[in-house]
Amino acid sequence: MSSSKPVYATSNGVPYEGHPYESQRTSDGYLNLGDFHLIDELAHFDRERIPERVVHASGGGAHGFFELTDSLEDVTRCKMLTQVGEKTDLTIRFSTVAPETGGIDTVRDPRGFAIKLRTVEGNMDWVFNNTPIFFIRDPLKFVPFIHSQKRNPKTHMGHGYDSTVFWDYATQNHEILHQFVYLFGDRGIPKSWRKMNGYSGHTFKFINAKNEMVYVQIHVISKQGVEGFTTEEGNKIASQNPDFHKADLYEHIEKGEFPEWDCYIQTMTADQAEKFRYSVNDLTKVWPHKEFPLRKFGRIVLNRNVTNYFAEIEQLAFSPSHLTPGIEASLDPVLQSRLFSYPDTHRYRLGVNYQQLPVNRPRCPFGFGNMQRDGANVIESQGDFPNYFSTYRPFQAQTRDNGFGNEKLDSTAGDFSADKHDGIMRDGVRYFLKHVDERDYEQPRALYMKVFDDGAKQRFRENIINHASTIQYTEIKQRVADMFAILDLKLGEQIAEGLKVDKPNPIPVQPAEMRFIRQ
């Protein structure tokens, strides 16, 4: 809102001349359907709720920054982790897991600790919990496990009333024990969001500038210390203020008592991982600190309360798949399925253009673009920038791996091992050719040369020439002639003549050899 004293107006911005509390009525008392002000208000109200998060629905958060105190350049090329002293703007959302939105803060439940980092390389999300381990290690158990924690489908009551389902699931799935020992121990009900740690839980991979990989666990350790409530304390507070944790965070930030966390990594080499007693991809295990010491790299400070909860917290869309170069997901199957699940739920919860919402919008210094356009609730549709991979208005080359903005596309980018099965059915899956080869010219050549009679050939040439004559760049016109010359040199020459370009050069173009037009 641009002014501190806004003009009262309808949603189309027209100042309302009547009283905000007076609906228009006909002389015999009926409401007037033409009362846009009233309909505008009721209709918007009818749509105020969006789906709540299917888990972690109840929470709160604040804005702040991450500051790199010690470079991690030896293990990652992530810019945010290599330029000491650099501050990265962030927003954190803390949450309970099982309760619905508005649920009681001081219940026994893990806490979400999700951090959106607006880095110079785009947004990165650390979607952590306050425990270093998790209940499951096979993603297929996630949905039934969560169901066992939620309301009973028959009674609609939680497991505080009847814990049969809760324990029925747990006692049949013993990998849950590590998390349960945390949950029913002294950390099960945090005293405040300020007094809890955040953990990646999952193993991630850090890749440095030399392309060397180490496995990493990230720890975000509270400078306020870690403290918990007993069950009795939690219940007492719940009856006095169900929003206890929200209030605690809000009030401390308002008073200028900004909560702070130190950030650490543990690292493990591939060799160490082979000898490790547990799998690095097992989310139910921690890495002993003695063997894998904590290494500090930065701090996090929360110093700004939100001005609007819905816009700045509810609409946050975190995903473990939002990573910047130098940090990759490990093969932990739970992490791998989370890479799918979060953006999928955002498209449902917030709509396909959720990344354009102000709180989710990347603020990287370089202008960025892609081929995504339109859809519901577009806020910014990339102006007049080409909506395909254009050779006359190419994207800038921004990453070290592709030079396509300069001369050509890196032919190795996006390589996939199925290449050797090109164009054939295998196990019910069709693999397509990535590169073009002579087989791609055989059938169109036969169609033109052998099936078309002279009249059809001539009409075909004319159609091409007429259509391509409106091309605005001579270089692209030349490419049209070159392309058809591969089918038949004479055809290429006739098209070149029609388009008034040079004699054609019948050479197939591979993605790596795409020619960009320098302007």
Ligand code: HEM
């Ligand atoms: C929220 C799925 C495991 C941490 C969510 C949401 C979904 C989800 C669908 C709601 C997101 C939204 O509406 O924005 C899953 C699945 C998992 C899994 C399918 C395993 C297969 C985990 C693990 C962690 C975690 C292991 C922590 C290490 C969180 C957090 C949130 C969340 C912190 C709340 C994010 C926010 O504040 O917006 N999860 N989750 N989840 N999950 Fe998971």
